[in-house]
C-alpha cells in the first residue's frame with residue numbers, strides 16, 4: 001500500500017542489471033491484475049542488452065520519420081521532443097518491457113463500436129497490470145517508467161517485433177539513480193462529485 005504513494009516515475013537508472021527473478025516477480029504482479037472477462041489481454045516482451053539496442057534503433061527510425069518524413073500523428077508533433085527524451089531514458093534503463101494486447105489490432109485501423117468497447121476494457125485491464133508492475137517494482141527497490149511515447153514509432157516497432165498484436169505501451173526498469181519529489185496531484189475535491 002505504501003508503494004501507491006511512494007512510487008515515482010524514474011528517468012535515471014544505474015547500469016546494474018536487475019536479477020531475472022525480480023523481473024519475473026514484477027511480471028507475476030502484473031498477471032495478478034483483474035481483467036475484463038478474465039481475458040488477461042497482456043503479453044510482455046522483455047528487452048535487455050543488444051536486443052534493447054536493436055529495438056531502440058527501430059524506435060529512432062520511427063521518431064525521425066515522424067519528424068522529417070511522413071508523420072502519422074501530425075497533430076501531436078509537438079510531443080516528439082519528449083519522445084526523443086524518453087528514448088534516451090530507454091537506452092539507459094537496463095530493462096525494457098513492451099506490453100502488447102494480442103486481441104487488438106493497430107490503432108491506425110478503423111473500428112466499430114463493439115470492437116472499441118472491447119478494446120477499452122482490455123486497455124483498462126492492461127493498465128491495471130502495468131500499475132501492479134510499477135508498484136511491485138517500487139516495493140522491490142527498483143525504479144520504473146510507464147512509457148506511451150512508443151506510439152510515434154508504432155509501425156517500426158511492431159514490424160520489428162513481427163507482430164499483429166497491439167503495442168500498448170512500454171515499461172522501463174532498473175535500479176534508480178534519482179529520488180524525485182512527488183509531482184503535484186489534484187485533490188479529491190477537484191476530481192470527485194458526490195450525489196445522493
Ligand SMILES: Cc1cc2nc3c(=O)[nH]c(=O)nc-3n(C[C@H](O)[C@H](O)[C@H](O)COP(=O)(O)O)c2cc1C
Pocket residue numbers: 007008009010011086145146147148149150169182183
Ligand atoms: C499511460 C502513461 C504513459 C506515460 N508515458 C510516458 C512517456 O512516454 N515518457 C515519460 O517520460 N513519462 C511517461 N509517463 C509518466 C508520467 O509522465 C508520470 O506518471 C506523471 O508525470 C506523474 O509522475 P509520477 O509517475 O512520478 O507520479 C507516462 C505515464 C502513463 C500513466
